[in-house]
Amino acid sequence: MAKTPEEIADAMHKMVKDAFGVKKYKPMDLNKAMRELFGDEVDKKTCKEAIKLLVNSGRCVYTYFGGSFLEIPHREGAAND
Amino acid sequence: MADKLPNTPKLDELEKGKWPSFVKEIKMAAKKSPMCADLLGQLEKSYTEKVGYWKHGGIVGVMGYGGGVIGRYSALPKEFPNVSHFHTMRVNQPAGWYYNTEALRKICDIWEKHGSGITNLHGSTGDLVLLGTRTEELEPIFDELQKINFDIGGSGSDVRTPSCCCGQSRCEWACYDTMAACHDFTMEYQDELHRPAFPYKFKFKFSGCPNDCVASIARSDMSLIGTWRDSIQQDDAEVKAYVDGGLDIEEDVISRCPGKCMAWDGKKLEIDNSFCRRCMHCINVMPKALRPGKDRGATILLGSKAPIVEGALLSSVLIPFIKMEAPYQELKDIIERIWDVWSEEGKNRERVGEFIQRVGMGNFLEAIEVEPVAEMVAHPRENPYIFYEEFFEEDDDEEGDKG
Numbered sequence: 509m510a511k512t513p514e515e516i517a518d519a520m521h522k523m524v525k526d527a528f529g530v531k532k533y534k535p536m537d538l539n540k541a542m543r544e545l546f547g548d549e550v551d552k553k554t555c556k557e558a559i560k561l562l563v564n565s566g567r568c569v570y571t572y573f574g575g576s577f578l579e580i581p582h583r584e585g586a587a588n589d
Numbered sequence: 590m591a592d593k594l595p596n597t598p599k600l601d602e603l604e605k606g607k608w609p610s611f612v613k614e615i616k617m618a619a620k621k622s623p624m625c626a627d628l629l630g631q632l633e634k635s636y637t638e639k640v641g642y643w644k645h646g647g648i649v650g651v652m653g654y655g656g657g658v659i660g661r662y663s664a665l666p667k668e669f670p671n672v673s674h675f676h677t678m679r680v681n682q683p684a685g686w687y688y689n690t691e692a693l694r695k696i697c698d699i700w701e702k703h704g705s706g707i708t709n710l711h712g713s714t715g716d717l718v719l720l721g722t723r724t725e726e727l728e729p730i731f732d733e734l735q736k737i738n739f740d741i742g743g744s745g746s747d748v749r750t751p752s753c754c755c756g757q758s759r760c761e762w763a764c765y766d767t768m769a770a771c772h773d774f775t776m777e778y779q780d781e782l783h784r785p786a787f788p789y790k791f792k793f794k795f796s797g798c799p800n801d802c803v804a805s806i807a808r809s810d811m812s813l814i815g816t817w818r819d820s821i822q823q824d825d826a827e828v829k830a831y832v833d834g835g836l837d838i839e840e841d842v843i844s845r846c847p848g849k850c851m852a853w854d855g856k857k858l859e860i861d862n863s864f865c866r867r868c869m870h871c872i873n874v875m876p877k878a879l880r881p882g883k884d885r886g887a888t889i890l891l892g893s894k895a896p897i898v899e900g901a902l903l904s905s906v907l908i909p910f911i912k913m914e915a916p917y918q919e920l921k922d923i924i925e926r927i928w929d930v931w932s933e934e935g936k937n938r939e940r941v942g943e944f945i946q947r948v949g950m951g952n953f954l955e956a957i958e959v960e961p962v963a964e965m966v967a968h969p970r971e972n973p974y975i976f977y978e979e980f981f982e983e984d985d986d987e988e989g990d991k992g
């Protein structure tokens with residue numbers, strides 16, 4: 509059965525959270541990982557919707573380090589008070 | 590208000606001469622803004638010690654957006670506390686960079702209230718750039734910009750703010766409505782502009798004719814350059830008037846025609862339009878006598894970039910001629926296919942032009958379902974990427990494999 513954007517968002521969030529501090533994922537990495545994990549139950553469009561949900565809700569934020577990544581909100585290393 | 594400006598003997602050198610000086614402007618702004626005073630201090634220290642004292646921030650932005658804010662912090666926050674945060678905001682400029690003074694005043698008022706007050710009109714992508722603010726000011730600035738109908742632009746691995754020449758609003762050479770196209774693409778690709786999902790940046794630039802005033806052929810991943818496919822419009826009486834007026838038509842026009850397709854017999858100018866490269870040279874020299882043809886559209890080119898990560902590239906032809914009429918659906922379908930292939934297969938920080946070089950033009954065209962055509966090749970037998978498979982026997986391949 510097709511996965512909902514909410515279910516995909518949860519799976520993506522777990523992936524990003526588990527990798528925090530070790531690896532940064534680009535949105536397309538997450539999109540590809542979900543298609544590998546859920547096969548025919550997801551498509552690229554629903555994965556894009558899931559990313560939108562994650563970012564609009566503040567569960568993930570975009571970051572830029574040479575390229576754009578999705579991460580758990582955190583205090584960044586370069587920040588000053 | 591800054592009490593006293595820092596001592597800046599090195600920066601002061603840049604105020605000399607009759608040209609505009611960014612130091613003079615920052616000093617003027619520093620009379621109102623302590624941020625600008627510390628900016629001068631930090632810059633002078635960088636010039637003296639030959640060290641840059643900025644740290645790039647990766648996380649700052651506004652809620653829901655992944656682009657438009659470039660995070661920057663001072664590496665010397667104790668010494669220069671007012672530039673401890675100094676983030677840049679990119680504001681999506683109107684098509685053709687037309688503002689009325691009321692709009693500019695409103696933007697400046699917002700910026701003086703929430704930021705340093707200094708701007709850069711415009712950045713190389715085309716955005717109106719607001720230089721220097723604190724993290725906690727980003728959302729209030731964004732809210733206020735939205736109230737006056739401005740949005741922030743692109744940054745990171747997304748569609749960068751599209752830009753265009755003034756086109757038909759002021760220029761008689763425009764072969765399509767660049768401002769309408771630029772606005773349409775900007776609105777169509779809002780998601781791609783604000784939510785980075787690509788391997789790296791993707792720029793659109795719209796030039797109304799091959800004079801290419803926005804340098805799209807060198808500065809954008811997709812260059813949309815106006816052109817015509819019929820014959821140059823010619824007024825023989827005006828050609829003669831140029832010659833009678835002293836124009837050396839042989840030297841200044843005919844010998845410089847890259848298509849070598851013009852001839853002058855002393856009375857009449859002949860143009861073999863089938864060899865014309867649509868370069869605009871003759872039209873620029875004799876604007877009263879020659880004009881672009883009447884059947885107008887654009888050439889779509891792909892792949893240019895400035896030298897970041899790898900060397901510079903110029904765009905090369907993807908679609909020799911397309912009518913530029915809203916809703917531009919045929920072109921948008923091709924763009925979607927390009928993004929699909931590049932997003933799936935592109936490496937991190939690989940621009941689309943570099944991607945094409947890596948996978949080969951033939952494979953790329955096959956993946957985006959575009960037929961190779963002669964206009965994609967600069968000179969005969971020079972492009973190793975395109976093979977016409979109907980000329981290959983299956984056995985040829987097998988023989989090759991054994992070798």
Ligand code: SF4
Pocket residue numbers: 754755756760761762763764796797798799800801802803
């Ligand atoms: S690119 Fe061509 S149409 Fe556009 S402003 Fe320049 S000369 Fe005019």
Ligand code: SF4
Pocket residue numbers: 845846847848849850851860864865866867868869870871872
């Ligand atoms: S537009 Fe350029 S190529 Fe064409 S006739 Fe004029 S000079 Fe020659």
